[in-house]
Amino acid sequence: MAAFYATHCRSYSYTYSSSINGGRNQRFSFSSSFLRLSVPAKAKVFLQSQRNSYQNAVLMQDVATKATTVEKETGLEKLKDELLSVTSSKEWDEKAGFDINENESTVSITVVGASGDLAKKKIFPALFALYYEDCLPKHFTVYGYARSKMTDAELRNMVSKTLTCRIDKRENCGEKMEQFLKRCFYHSGQYDSQENFAQLDKKLKEHEGRRVSNRLFYLSIPPNIFIEAVKCASLSASSGNGWTRVIVEKPFGRDSESSAALTKALKQYLAEDQIFRIDHYLGKELVENLSVLRFSNLIFEPLWSRQYIRNVQLIFSEDFGTEGRGGYFDHYGIIRDIMQNHLLQILALFAMETPVSLDAEDIRNEKVKVLRSMRPLQLENVVIGQYKSHNKGGVTYPAYTDDKTVPKGSLTPTFAAAALFIDNARWDGVPFLMKAGKALHNKRAEIRVQFRHVPGNLYNRNFRTDLDRATNELVIRVQPDEAIYLKINNKVPGLGMRLDRSNLNLHYAARYSKEIPDAYERLLLDAIEGERRLFIRSDELDAAWELFTPVLAELEVKKIIPEYYPYGSRGPVGAHYLAARYNVRWGDLGVEQ
């Protein structure tokens, strides 16, 4: 069987089956510039790209599939057999005629904006966790890049404060941290300076030596400097002989127009397959599990339609405000911050048709289709709110506008509820309700699926007309305390006939002792492995913006006043009226949830 390099920290069966089903890296896509090349030039580009894929431990079956595809396109008749007989990267180099002495490739991960909040909070810890789990390739280097002046030692000191070890594997933690930190370096530079990126390039080369060098840039910087940074990284610090990929953080624009402009600008310097638009909710364990739940259990998929589902609820709440991020947030608001991306992505995965395979393009094709079947959100189907100051137990919690970085009188919503509809055969008429808010009473993200009532239910007497008590509800609690539970009706034990509601519960903490990896770990590993399934393709992004752009413009033009809700409350009552209009009761309200 083929060698694995980064993937051995993932279970074999997963990797194997995903490859068999058309998994990672299976497709070699031809850009128009590739197709214009001469046959020998094509062969060289192909061999180069395949060598890197090979180095990235793609199964040989995948390589064979690619070779077959390329064979057709390029007339490289003997290529497939030759490649199939390759058993080592050394042999690969010899066959392909590469003058590379070292057999192994390296991955250089540059965190652009290394001094910032996200880098400290998520990216460095995720990289360390991957290292700790032996998921990073043998040769890797982490570079921090930002304007702040820092030495390597200072960066290491900063990073070390953010690192923690998995609770189920604490042994050697200190040692592992030290080893990891030795691989971390820093380069100070401007984001718009090709010269500074060229200096970075020089330093990266020193670490890479004569190995094939793969480079991943993580843009952890404010969006207004994305393009300059991409331009400089791509022109001055792209890999000369391996792949170059760029992870782009949200927000991807503010509306259809600005998002399209961003995409256009990025594509001046990068091909679409080099751009990894991150939506970290797609990396969350339970969001990953959504497709498994749907497509690998016979009992769910037949119920997954308007015939059995009454409504679907996507709920996000945080029990803290925008403290510290008010400047950013005020320009975007909760609809752009959470709904248009995180919740909509979950909705797309929830509602899409069965993809042809688990290949990234097949899944993203289905997501685009379902997004394009949706009705753009209308103003009458939106409720917005903003938190106001609240005093509880002698503590005063601030209003959104108390934040010094938020303009006085700002109307930016910190809460929104919305009703969305998918106009296709499967979902016609089913309300998809979204609710997202900051400074609410709890921190939670969940999907609630409320099923229809049982026709001619013999036990109606027990429920009377309370549909919400009588019907089943499937809850996928994305966080915290991950769980999937199904509310069912059962008989209370005893001689009488009294019905009760109980949960069939898959509670992750009880079922699995292993700590669940952070979303950023999964996504970083995917980007290193070239797996695009969990990243947003540009047409997906366009479709997502089309749904929200008109209403966002209307809210701004009409200066709609948000409904004010106290910090720490359950949010505006308007959300209940909106749900009631579609005969829905939010599922997160009851005592037993």
Ligand SMILES: NC(=O)C1=CN([C@@H]2O[C@H](COP(=O)(O)OP(=O)(O)OC[C@H]3O[C@@H](n4cnc5c(N)ncnc54)[C@H](OP(=O)(O)O)[C@@H]3O)[C@@H](O)[C@H]2O)C=CC1
């Ligand atoms: N923080 C979070 O929780 C999340 C963040 N994101 C996204 O990730 C990206 C990074 O976020 P975050 O780390 O919070 O951002 P920060 O505001 O912390 O900025 C990151 C770094 O960029 C540099 N920087 C900041 N402002 C400017 C500016 N105006 N001009 C040039 N450089 C600047 C600073 O580094 P220096 O001065 O040293 O150059 C800073 O350390 C953003 O796109 C954000 O939207 C997405 C989801 C969550």
Ligand SMILES: O=C1O[C@H](COP(=O)(O)O)[C@@H](O)[C@H](O)[C@H]1O
């Ligand atoms: O993208 C964002 O997500 C966070 C919430 O992420 P979580 O993983 O902690 O649930 C949110 O706080 C932030 O406003 C938003 O930009």
